[in-house]
Amino acid sequence: QEDGSHYGSKDQMKQFGFDVENRSPLQTGPLYTHNHSPTISWTENGDLLVSWFSGESEIGPELTLLASRGKRQNDGSIHWTEPAEFLKAADRNMHSSNLLNDASNGPVDPEDFILHQMASIGIAGRWDKLALGYRKSIDNGASWSSVRMILELDHALNDGASMQGNMFQARDGTLVFVTDDESDGVFNTGSLVVSNDNGETWVRRGHSSSTSDSLRIAGIHAAVVEVDDLNKDGKNDLMAIGRDKGKYYDGMAPKSISIDGGKTWSRSPSVFPSIGSGQRFTLLKLFYSNDTPVKGVDTPILFTGFANDSILAKDVEGQLNYVKGLYAALSFDNGKTWPQKYRKVISNVLGTNTLDLDIA
Secondary structure (H helix, E strand, C coil): CCCCCCCCCHHHHHHCCEECCCCEECCCCCCCCEEEEEEEEECCCCCEEEEEEEECCCCCCCCEEEEEEEEECCCCCEEECCCEEEECCCCCCEEEEEEEECCCCCCCCHHHCCEEEEEEEEEECEEEEEEEEEEEECCCCCCCCCCEEECHHHHCCCCCCECCCCEEECCCCCEEEEEEEEECCCCEEEEEEEECCCCCCCEEECCCCCCCHHHCEECEEEEEEEECCCCCCCCCEEEEEEECCCCCECCEEEEEEECCCCCCCEEEEEEEECCCCCCCCEEEECCCECCECCCCCCCCEEEEEEEEEEEEEECCCCCEEEEEEEEEEEECCCCCCCCHHHEEECCCEECCEECCCCCC
């Protein structure tokens, strides 16, 4: 208020992180009570690196990025370090990030191994407008370059920069990060941030400021994977499956296909049930499987999702049955079909109770 009456009010004290009723800070940090949106990568030295955001809420300026390193022991086991602050811009909402190494298409020389990180950073303290920050590591994450803001002016105009999808390296070397984007009137959508020069420069593709509603990725937190050349133009294409709470296709998760490198997308229903809050899909191109003996050639795509009602898949006894919970599926034809014999339950859910993990 112009008269200054809001100074020292309960609302202002809460804004600055203080609980007036209990006369205590709302947060302690850096490990808070709300932990979400994990990302994980392997490193050349055998370690695993996992990062996630932590805060008392997702909208506050305390939201920070933490990390834990799974250190590879001499016997091959993993020892996880205590969570520690990984990346934080002072008084800024660090709304998620993704990690990607540049060896996803096969082994590289250790001297050329790079870890890439893209992070969503609030430009005004809270979760409102998000910019994107990028940095990289050439020593397995022991040290990092300075954060460089990319596409900052574009994102000051909209909310389309929440780093919530997956990431991968295309077979031509392109680095692909997936972000949430604006609503198309049905649900929120997705778009890409890509680099063709190993992280030096970045551009947006399929973003709401340049792509019409119906030509963006349908759904948020999209899983995206590279598929073989669908339109026979000599270039590989992209497939995405997003989270939509059943809004697009009467409970079936939306599938989006791009034949122009992610600039525009066509949509159709997938064969998988939609998912809701707290759940994500994953898509991954495998290097090898028993059904494709030549490594890297015609290998299947792995999909994981959640069946909140049920889906026909192999149960823990190996029999086709209607299962609930987390499941995996394989496609051997670039996502056109997902045979039931290559679907398998990973966790059993009975009613509202999650049973012990049981993998046959």
